[in-house]
Each structure stands twice: as C-alpha cells, then as structure tokens.
Amino acid sequence: xxxxxxxxxxxxxKLKGTAALETLPVKMxxxxxxxxxxxxxxKPKPVVKEGDEVKVGDALFVDKLHPxxxxxxxxxxxxxxxxxxxxxxxxxxxxxxxxxxxxxxFEVKGDVKSLMLESGLxxxxxxxxxxxxxxxxxxxxxxxxxxxxxxxxxxxxxxxLQGQEAEFxxxxxxxxxxxxVYLGVSxxxxxxxxxxxxxxxxxxxxGPAPAGNVGVQINHIDPVNKGEVVxxxxxxxxxxxxxxxKSGVVDFSRKIAVAGSEVKAPRYAQVIIGAKLSDxxxxxxxxxxxxxxxxxxxxxxxxxxxDGFLGAQSTExxxxxxxxDADEMLGWIMPRFNQFSTSRTYFSWLMPKKEYRxxxxxxxxxxxxxxxxxxxxxxxxxxxAGYLIKAIIAGDIDRQEALGIYEVAPEDFALAxxxxxxxxxxxxxxxxxxxTLRKENM
Amino acid sequence: MNPIKKxxxxxxxxxxxxxxxxxxxxxxxxxxxxxxxPNTTSKRGxxxxxxxxxxxxxIFFVIIALMPALLFGMYNVGYQNAFIGxxxxxxxxxxxxxxxxxxxxxxxVSYIVGLGIEFTVAQWKGEEIHxxxxxxxxxxxxxxxxxxxxxxxxxxxxxxxxxxxxxxxxTGMNIFNPALITRAFLFFSYPSAMTGDNHVWVNSDKILxxxxxxxxxxxxxxPLGQAAVEGFSGFDSATVSDxxxxxxxxxxxxxxxxxxxxxxxxxxxxxxxxxxxxxxxxVGGACTGYLMQAAGLTEIEWWHQLIVGGFCxxxxxxxxxxxxxxxxxxxxxxxxxxxxxxxxxxxxxxxGYPEGMMLAILLLNLFAxxxxxxxxxxxxxxxxxxxxxx
Numbered sequence: 001x002x003x004x005x006x007x008x009x010x011x012x013x014k015l016k017g018t019a020a021l022e023t024l025p026v027k028m029x030x031x032x033x034x035x036x037x038x039x040x041x042x043k044p045k046p047v048v049k050e051g052d053e054v055k056v057g058d059a060l061f062v063d064k065l066h067p068x069x070x071x072x073x074x075x076x077x078x079x080x081x082x083x084x085x086x087x088x089x090x091x092x093x094x095x096x097x098x099x100x101x102x103x104x105x106f107e108v109k110g111d112v113k114s115l116m117l118e119s120g121l122x123x124x125x126x127x128x129x130x131x132x133x134x135x136x137x138x139x140x141x142x143x144x145x146x147x148x149x150x151x152x153x154x155x156x157x158x159x160x161l162q163g164q165e166a167e168f169x170x171x172x173x174x175x176x177x178x179x180x181v182y183l184g185v186s187x188x189x190x191x192x193x194x195x196x197x198x199x200x201x202x203x204x205x206x207g208p209a210p211a212g213n214v215g216v217q218i219n220h221i222d223p224v225n226k227g228e229v230v231x232x233x234x235x236x237x238x239x240x241x242x243x244x245x246k247s248g249v250v251d252f253s254r255k256i257a258v259a260g261s262e263v264k265a266p267r268y269a270q271v272i273i274g275a276k277l278s279d280x281x282x283x284x285x286x287x288x289x290x291x292x293x294x295x296x297x298x299x300x301x302x303x304x305x306x307d308g309f310l311g312a313q314s315t316e317x318x319x320x321x322x323x324x325d326a327d328e329m330l331g332w333i334m335p336r337f338n339q340f341s342t343s344r345t346y347f348s349w350l351m352p353k354k355e356y357r358x359x360x361x362x363x364x365x366x367x368x369x370x371x372x373x374x375x376x377x378x379x380x381x382x383x384x385a386g387y388l389i390k391a392i393i394a395g396d397i398d399r400q401e402a403l404g405i406y407e408v409a410p411e412d413f414a415l416a417x418x419x420x421x422x423x424x425x426x427x428x429x430x431x432x433x434x435x436t437l438r439k440e441n442m
Numbered sequence: 443m444n445p446i447k448k449x450x451x452x453x454x455x456x457x458x459x460x461x462x463x464x465x466x467x468x469x470x471x472x473x474x475x476x477x478x479x480p481n482t483t484s485k486r487g488x489x490x491x492x493x494x495x496x497x498x499x500x501i502f503f504v505i506i507a508l509m510p511a512l513l514f515g516m517y518n519v520g521y522q523n524a525f526i527g528x529x530x531x532x533x534x535x536x537x538x539x540x541x542x543x544x545x546x547x548x549x550x551v552s553y554i555v556g557l558g559i560e561f562t563v564a565q566w567k568g569e570e571i572h573x574x575x576x577x578x579x580x581x582x583x584x585x586x587x588x589x590x591x592x593x594x595x596x597x598x599x600x601x602x603x604x605x606x607x608x609x610x611x612x613t614g615m616n617i618f619n620p621a622l623i624t625r626a627f628l629f630f631s632y633p634s635a636m637t638g639d640n641h642v643w644v645n646s647d648k649i650l651x652x653x654x655x656x657x658x659x660x661x662x663x664x665p666l667g668q669a670a671v672e673g674f675s676g677f678d679s680a681t682v683s684d685x686x687x688x689x690x691x692x693x694x695x696x697x698x699x700x701x702x703x704x705x706x707x708x709x710x711x712x713x714x715x716x717x718x719x720x721x722x723x724x725v726g727g728a729c730t731g732y733l734m735q736a737a738g739l740t741e742i743e744w745w746h747q748l749i750v751g752g753f754c755x756x757x758x759x760x761x762x763x764x765x766x767x768x769x770x771x772x773x774x775x776x777x778x779x780x781x782x783x784x785x786x787x788x789x790x791x792x793x794g795y796p797e798g799m800m801l802a803i804l805l806l807n808l809f810a811x812x813x814x815x816x817x818x819x820x821x822x823x824x825x826x827x828x829x830x831x832x
Contacts (some may be wrong), residue, residue, distance in 0.1 A: 013491070225829035292483070294490055303486045320491065324481045327447050330478035332498040339494035344712045345503050346494055354704045360483040364496025365475060368614025371500065372769035373716070384818055388768065402822045418487040421497055422614070427488045 002195060003135045005220050007207030011415050013152045013340060015298065016355045019257035019266040019316075021159045028099055031081075032075045032274035033309035039071060039123050041132025041438065043177050045092045052079045057119055059106035060093045068429040072120030074252040074273045076102040092309070096273075099232025108185035112174045114221040117239065124237045124312065125377055130438045131409035132173070140231045143179045144173070147194050148186035148286045149236045150212030151297045151414070153259040155315040158189050159256045165193035167242030170185055173199045174241055181233065184217040186317065193428060207380065219381040224407045235310065236315065257316040259283060260298070261357040262291045269317075277308045277317060279363045285319050292360045294318040299414035300427070303360075304398055318417040322419075331363070339363075341420050342377070367422040375416040375426075383407065389426060392433035397440055400433055410434075450474045468564040472571035477767040501573045503714050507705035508580050508759065514701040515694040516541035519588045520645045520653065522691055526662055527654030540653040544645050545694055547772040549599050550582035551592045555599045556582075574613030575603065575798045581621040581759060584695025585752065586628060587642045590635055616805045619766045622800050625703060629800070637796070638667070643691035653672045662691040665750040666789065669742055677750070685749045696755035697758075706758040707802075715762035718771065721755035722778020723785075730786040740790045747786050756785070756799035771811040781806045 010268045012244040014372050037210040038043035043064040048054060054077065059070040073095050080096040106119050115138060116122040127134035134140070161168060175181050176199040185194045187206030195202060203221055205211040214232045224230055236254050243251045259266040263284050271280060279291060285291060286308060295304040308315065328334075340348045340356040348354065375385035383404040410427035416425035450470070456463040457470045468670045476498070493702065520537030523544075524530060524722050531537070546799045548699070564571045582599055606623035629636045643664060646656035665681055668674065671727035677685070683689050688698020710716035747753065761767060761781050768777035781802045788798025795801065 015491075045670075082485070102751050111712065160652055175758070188546075223828065225825075227829070292490065293526065299488045301490065302492065303484075312576065318490075323481055324483045326479070326481055327444060328479040329446075329477060331494070331496075332476070332502045336494055341494040343493070343495035343499070345499050357787075358491040358540070360490050361479070363479055363494050364486055364498065365480060365493050367497050367572055370614045371764045373768075373771060376771065382821070382824075384770070384821055387818055401819075404825055414489050418491065419493045419495075421493070421495050421500060423492065423496065425485065425488045428485075431487070 002202040002204045004187070007211045007216070007380045008055075008206060008207035010150075010210055010342075010378060011207040011342060011378045013151070013418070014259040014353070014355045015152045015320075016164065016211070016357045017259050017266045017318075018153060018262055018355075019156075019259040019268055021156065021268070023255055023270050024258070024267040026269045026271050026280055027073075028097060028272070029276040029279045031080060031094050031096050031276060032073075032077075032272065033094045034071060034074065034274050035092040035309070036061060036071070036090050039133050040377060041130065041435075042071075042123070043130075044071070046082055046090060046093060048079045048082075048093065048204050048423065050079050050082055053077070054079060054102045055102045055107065055254075059120070060095070061090065063123070063133065064298040065103040065289065066136055068114075068117050068143060069120060069123050069133065070120055071123045072104075072310065076100055088364040091406075092322075093193065103251075103366070105248050106244065106250065108193050108245055108248050112177050115190070115244070121237060121241055121244065121250065125233045125344070126281050126409070127233050128232065128409065129217075129406035130219060130434045131411075132434075134229070134231050134256065134317055136421055138229045140179045140229045142230045142233045143175050143181045143217075144184065144218050145184070145200075145214050145235055145238055146173075146184040146214040146228055147234075148184070148189060148212045149297070149315065150209035151188070151299045152209070153257065153316060153318050154212075154297045155257045155268075155347055157253070160189050160236060161191060161193060161239075164242070167239045167246060168193055168235070168247050169199075170227055170242035171238035172197055173359060173436075174245055175233065175238065181215070184212075184214065184221075191214060199212065210215065210380070210412060210415055213409075213412050215409050216380055219383070219407055223382070223404075226401060226406055226442075230255075234313065254315065256280075256310070256314065258319075260318040260320050261317060262292075262319040262321060271310060273310060273312050275310045276306060277310060278306050280310065280317055281306065281319065290322045290325060291319050292322045294320065294345065298358075299418065300411045321357070321359040326359065326361060336408055343421070355394060362423050364421070364423045366424060368425070369422050369424070371421055374419055374421060375413075378415040379412070381412065385413065389424070389429060392429050394438070397437060400437060405433060408434075443620045445476055450477070450498040452521055456647055459644050460655075463537060465565060468569065468571050468732065469561050472561070472564075475570070484673055491738055491783075496521075498573055500714050502761075503712050504577045504760055505580055507535075507708045507714075508584070508695070509579070510704040511695040511698060511755065512580070512584060512627045512703040513538075514688050515584060515696075516545050517691075518688055518697055519544050519645060519694065521689055522662065523646070523653050525658040526644050526690075527646070529654040540645075542647055543649045543652065544588050545583060545825070548586070548590070548595055548694075549580070549589075549591055551595050552582045552599050553579040555596045556603050558777070559600060559608065560612075563612070566599065569612075573614035575620075576605075578607075578620045581695075582624050585621060585625050585693045585755065587636060587692075588645045589642055594635060595624075598624045601627050607766050610747035614765055616765060618804055619760055619810075622760060622804050622807075625800055626804060643693075664692045664796070665690055669740075669750075670796045674741055676743065677746050682746060682749070685746075690750075693752065694754075696752045698760045699749050699754050702754045702758050709758065709762070715758070715766065716764070717775055718774040719762045720777040722775045723782045726782020726783070727753060727757075727786050730783045734786060734790045737753055742790075744801055747789070751789070751797045753785060756803055757782075760803050761798075761806075766810065768810040768813045771815040772817050773810070776813050777810055780809070 182199035304417040413426040519541035602624040662692035784802035
C-alpha cells in the first residue's frame with residue numbers, strides 16, 4: 001500500500017474555465033520554436049545555422065558547459081530563424097515544419113542517460129538544488145515525478161495518461177536505472193497505472209495546492225541536504241521517454257489544457273512542443289479583447305501573446321482578462337463580491353464553491369513585509385518561507401543556505417506570492433537567490 | 443469616462459518628472475490609489491493572478507475596529523467633564539459633542555504632523571506612500587490624556603515618525619510600535635502632563651459653549667491612580683462596572699472594555715490581528731495578577747487587572763501590531779505571555795509607574811526578534827543535523 005501523506009497547508013483557488021476532458025485536434029503549425037529560456041540554467045550554444053535541414057530529434061542547441069546535453073528539434077523541416085536579443089542572447093531557434101515529421105532514429109539499447117542526453121529528454125529534467133537543468137555528471141540520490149499538478153486550471157495528468165499507460169511504465173522502469181524513482185500521486189487519482197506503478201516508490205499526497213509541486217513532495221519524502229542532488233521529471237516527459245524506448249524516435253507531442261475564463265470552450269489540445277499559440281487558440285478567444293495569454297498555468301506561467309509559441313515545459317495555455325483598464329473604485333472599502341481573497345476582510349470565504357473570473361491585476365502597491373504568517377499558511381514545507389525571502393532580499397548567502405534554499409524552486413512560492421498582501425514578487429526573488437547561490441557555489 | 447479618473451489622468455503629466463507639480467508626485471499617487479485600485483498588472487515571471495487583499499484593506503479594518511473605542515472615548519470626555527463639573531450627565535449629544543470638539547484637534551494634529559512627514563519622506567525617496575501611519579495616527583490621540591497640549595502632541599508625533607519609523611525604512615521596518623514611542627516620549631519628557639491626579643484626565647474648560655467649567659479644587663484619578671494611594675483595599679463594584687463600560691477617567695480611547703472588545707472581535711473575525719498574541723496577553727496578565735494577589739503584593743483582583751488602565755487597549759491594538767510583534771507562530775504565544783506578565787509586574791511592584799502596559803509592550807518589541815530567533819534557529823539546527831546524519 002502506498003504511503004499517504006496528508007498536507008493541511010495550501011490553497012485551492014477556484015477559477016472559471018476548467019478544461020473539459022476532451023481533446024481538440026489542432027492542425028500542425030507552420031513554424032515551431034524552441035526557447036533556451038525554457039531550460040533554466042543553460043548557456044545555449046546553437047549547433048545549426050539558418051537554412052539547415054533538421055529531423056525530429058536533431059540537436060538545435062547544446063549547453064555550453066555540458067555539450068552532451070542536447071536540445072533537439074520537435075519537428076522536421078528547415079531552420080528558419082535563429083532569434084537573438086540584446087547582447088546576442090539566444091532567444092529562440094525556429095524551425096519551419098515540412099509536415100512530414102521525419103525523425104532521427106536513436107540507438108535504444110545503450111545506457112538510458114546517454115539516450116536521454118542525445119534525444120533532448122535529459123534537458124527537460126530539472127534538479128534540486130537551484131531548480132536548473134541537471135548536470136549529467138552528478139549522481140542524484142533520487143528521481144522524483146509528481147503525477148499531478150495542483151495549480152488552478154492545470155492539466156489533469158490522469159486524463160492525459162489514458163492510452164499511454166504502457167509508455168509511462170516503460171519510462172519509469174528506464175529511469176529507475178538512473179536513481180531510485182519516487183512517484184507522487186494525488187489522493188484524488190485512481191488510475192492503476194499510477195497507484196500500482198512498478199520500479200518506483202509510490203506516495204500519495206492528499207491536500208490542497210501546492211501538494212502537486214514536486215519540491216513539496218521531496219521535502220516530505222527525503223529532503224535535499226547541502227551537497228545532495230535530486231532530479232525531477234515531468235510525468236509527460238516520462239511518457240515521451242517510454243515512446244522513445246518503444247519506437248526509437250522521440251515524439252514531443254503532448255496534450256495540453258487550454259483553459260481560463262476567456263476561452264470559449266476550454267478543452268485539451270493535442271500539440272507538439274513549440275507550436276504556435278495562434279494555432280492552439282484559433283477560434284477560442286476574442287482577439288480584440290484585452291486578454292492575457294499565459295504560456296503555462298496562471299500561477300507560474302509566462303505572459304505571452306497570440307503570436308507566441310508554446311513553451312517546452314508548458315502543460316497548459318490559460319487566457320484570462322488583462323484588467324489594466326479596470327478602474328475599480330475604492331477597493332479598500334467595497335465588498336468586491338467578484339474578487340477572491342483568502343482574507344476574511346472580503347466575502348469569498350463564505351462562498352467556498354464559487355468559481356472566479358480573475359484578471360491579471362496586482363490589486364495593490366508593493367510594500368515591505370507587514371503581516372506575518374501569510375506565507376506559512378500556503379507553504380507546506382518545513383521551511384520558514386518569510387525568513388528565507390528576507391535572507392534572499394538581504395543577500396545573506398549563509399542564512400539562505402541555513403534556511404533551506406537548496407530545497408526550493410520558484411514555483412513553490414507561487415501560492416505565497418498569490419496571497420501576499422505586500423505584493424512582493426516572490427518567484428522572481430527566489431529565482432535571483434537561486435541563481436546567485438549557484439554562481440557562488442560553482 | 444469616470445470624472446475622477448479623468449481628473450487624475452489630467453494631473454499625471456504635471457506630476458511626472460519635469461512637471462510643474464513633481465514635488466507632489468507621491469501625494470497625488472497616494473490619493474489616486476485610494477480612489478482607484480491600481481490598474482498595474484502582474485509582471486512576467488511571477489504569479490499572474492493575485493489575491494484581492496492588500497495592505498490598504500487590512501489597515502482600513504484596523505481603523506474601523508478603533509472606531510467604537512474612539513467614539514466612546516469622545517463621549518466619555520464629555521461625561522467626565524459634566525460629572526466633575528456638576529453638570530447634566532444625561533444629555534448624550536451635548537456630552538458627545540463636547541468630547542468630539544475636544545478630541546478632534548488632537549486627531550488632526552496627529553495626522554497632519556505624521557502624514558506630513560511621511561509624505562515628505564516618500565517624495566524624497568521616490569516611493570509610494572505606505573498606509574501604516576493611518577492606524578498609528580488614529581491610535582496616538584487615543585492613548586494620551588485629553589488635556590494634553592497640542593504642541594506636545596505634535597513634537598512627540600514628529601519624534602516618533604522620524605526616529606521610530608522613517609530612519610529604519612518606513613512601515614514594516616520599525617522595531618518599536620510608533621504610537622507607543624509617542625506616548626513614551628511624552629511620558630518621559632512631560633510627565634506632569636501625562637500622569638497624576640491633577641487635572642490631567644478631565645478637561646475642565648468649556649469648548650465653543652459646550653461643557654462645564656470645573657473648579658480647581660476637584661481632581662479625578664484613574665482607577666490605577668487610586669490603587670497607588672495608601673490604604674487601597676481593592677476596587678468596589680461600582681468602579682468595576684464603570685471600568686467595563688468605560689465611564690472612568692483615563693486616556694481618551696482606552697477606558698471602555700466593551701468598546702475595545704467590539705473592535706477586538708472585528709479584528710479576530712476578519713483575521714487581521716493575531717488571536718495568539720491577544721489571548722496570550724490576557725492569559726499572561728491574568729496569571730501574573732493572580733500570583734501577585736496570592737502573594738499579598740497587591741489588593742487588586744486578578745481579573746480587575748485586565749479591565750483597568752491601558753491593558754485591554756494595549757492587548758487588542760498595540761501588542762497585535764504585526765510588524766513589531768513576534769513573527770513566528772510559536773513565538774507569538776511567548777511574546778503575548780511576557781507582555782501580560784511584565785505589564786502587571788510593573789504595575790504591582792514599581793511605585794513610580796501605576797501603568798505598565800506601554801513599557802511592557804516596548805520591552806517585548808525589543809525582545810520579539812530574540813524570541814523568533816530561537817524558533818528559527820531550531821529549524822536551522824534541525825536541517826543541519828539532518829545533513830550531518832546522511
């Protein structure tokens with residue numbers, strides 16, 4: 001029987017526009033983009049030129065510091081653009097798809113790690129500490145997979161898993177050769193492929209968001225100490241590994257949730273990583289409305305545009321109102337029944353089942369930290385979140401280490417950032433802290 | 443378009459860099475964010491949606507919670523004046539009107555001086571105005587006697603805002619409760635205006651035709667002042683019921699347990715104030731009061747300690763100040779217990795100070811970081827031990 005871990009701290013925000021459990025076919029985009037920014041901590045070095053022909057699985061860029069970590073093309077076609085920004089920073093490599101999906105055949109029999117490195121799947125993983133792409137020379141003490149995403153409007157992995165159970169198991173079995181695998185399953189999930197998964201330790205996490213965050217799960221199973229490394233992998237990437245082992249080609253297609261209050265018919269879409277958002281959202285939103293298109297989920301995703309591309313790690317596209325023209329009067333005194341708040345100074349605590357249409361406004365000015373205990377209520381890790389944030393802001397590296405920065409990733413602070421009455425940009429602060437610490441320790 | 447929005451949109455070019463009214467930038471921004479929820483949307487790389495609560499909302503509820511104590515305090519000022527001056531104590535509106543006129547100048551001075559300094563500092567730093575002083579500015583008049591001269595209040599408020607708040611970085615950065623620093627400044631600089639029996643607690647002049655002239659011979663002592671006199675044998679039931687209702691001499695806002703309790707209930711129901719701190723202060727004070735009475739050191743009953751002086755007001759509004767209180771959940775219990783303990787200890791054992799609440803809270807403001815340090819350090823040690831075990 002799997003161990004059940006009950007989490008009491010956290011928050012489930014109910015938003016309008018949950019994706020219905022049916023999949024919409026989406027036509028193949030003409031152009032696909034792979035962005036190095038989607039792979040945290042990587043110094044990208046392109047290995048193709050504009051005009052080169054590529055197959056699915058051919059490397060587009062590699063990590064300068066570890067050239068064996070390859071990042072590959074999700075489609076076959078011709079490299080149409082190597083987009084650079086300020087100071088020649090590599091923003092994206094675009095491939096014009098020929099629609100044929102001619103694929104590079106990989107040698108499956110060898111060692112799992114080199115297969116993953118060659119096929120671009122290694123670069124899809126993250127590690128703790130630092131929440132960056134792992135170093136292939138490390139020996140992790142464990143490999144953690146969270147089979148559910150507890151953020152609002154997020155992808156329902158149990159639905160996505162249907163029909164791909166064999167590939168998922170094959171992926172888990174292969175990963176178990178790298179390190180012991182820990183699978184985190186939600187108390188609400190019932191699929192046999194999850195609860196009875198083999199070659200891994202299954203733990204059930206019962207509680208509100210962020211129970212699905214792999215960092216929270218690691219903290220409860222086997223926390224990361226200084227000097228230790230764990231690797232984390234998204235469940236759909238496990239399926240991709242399974243597909244690779246079965247067929248010898250890497251297949252980056254995934255089922256993403258297209259959700260949010262501004263989406264006309266929220267459903268799932270079968271797409272390939274790097275697809276154009278305009279193809280995914282065609283006919284689903286009012287293009288003239290002042291909306292925010294989010295590549296990813298509302299808590300951790302990045303603001304994008306209709307002309308943007310689906311990020312490599314994104315499992316949903318959410319569309320919400322932007323709200324920068326709201327001009328709401330006297331917010332500090334009005335009842336604001338349409339706003340959600342964890343504070344009992346509003347009325348949402350009286351309507352626990354109501355779903356909200358929230359816009360992207362910050363709804364307040366940035367202040368110093370005033371109220372205490374706000375973060376702790378939604379931060380189910382054995383870490384003093386407020387003190388860690390203060391240590392990062394103050395730049396006190398020793399204190400950050402002592403307070404547990406090696407265990408956290410920015411996404412673990414997403415809910416704390418949501419509830420913060422001082423409107424601090426916690427995820428950005430944590431990201432800076434992790435980057436500084438990584439540089440110090442290099 | 444909303445006419446108020448239009449007004450602000452028209453002013454924007456004037457207050458931006460290079461505009462004629464650039465020196466008023468922070469002030470204009472401050473008023474605009476009161477009129478409208480800022481339209482700023484989340485930046486890329488963080489959370490996209492936000493909780494509707496912000497510091498303005500929470501501060502506003504603290505001010506509402508202060509209202510019962512303030513309004514009753516105004517009525518009580520009028521009542522004490524009529525009572526001592528031998529006038530009609532049943533004419534509600536006349537008594538309230540008198541009190542209102544007596545207290546309003548203090549509120550105005552407190553806000554004008556305090557906000558004036560805060561606006562100037564915000565403009566100088568190029569930041570938004572933070573709302574913290576809106577609560578402090580309301581509390582300051584409520585913890586001073588009604589006869590306090592306005593110039594003293596102005597100096598003390600200025601001292602407190604500059605030296606107890608702004609030099610640390612403003613709201614959220616201060617160590618000490620600024621309202622209590624104001625009171626402490628007054629207490630140590632002008633003790634005869636702040637304590638004692640001689641005409642301090644009751645206003646003895648007419649204001650704009652309202653009220654009564656009190657003769658020089660009459661004086662009114664607070665219950666704690668009475669208790670400090672030789673031969674005191676405990677409060678009689680009339681004093682006790684007066685203390686609960688609030689019809690006793692004292693600082694403007696701190697006399698009525700019922701009025702303060704109404705505010706306290708609002709703060710607890712909305713979750714704005716920490717119930718842990720509030721409860722612990724009462725428990726600490728009650729236990730210490732019981733011990734002091736049992737040891738024969740005082741004639742005051744243990745539960746009477748909780749209803750006289752500034753105990754209730756301090757427990758509900760000042761000890762719970764989130765910035766200066768302990769910030770760890772376990773630390774809050776210890777913080778509260780020690781405040782209650784020290785407040786009663788000072789009252790009972792120190793002949794020089796009939797009231798100990800202000801000193802207790804200021805002392806614990808100083809020690810709150812140490813209390814938190816112990817809990818955070820134990821978390822740090824646990825993590826270090828775990829690393830060593832591996």
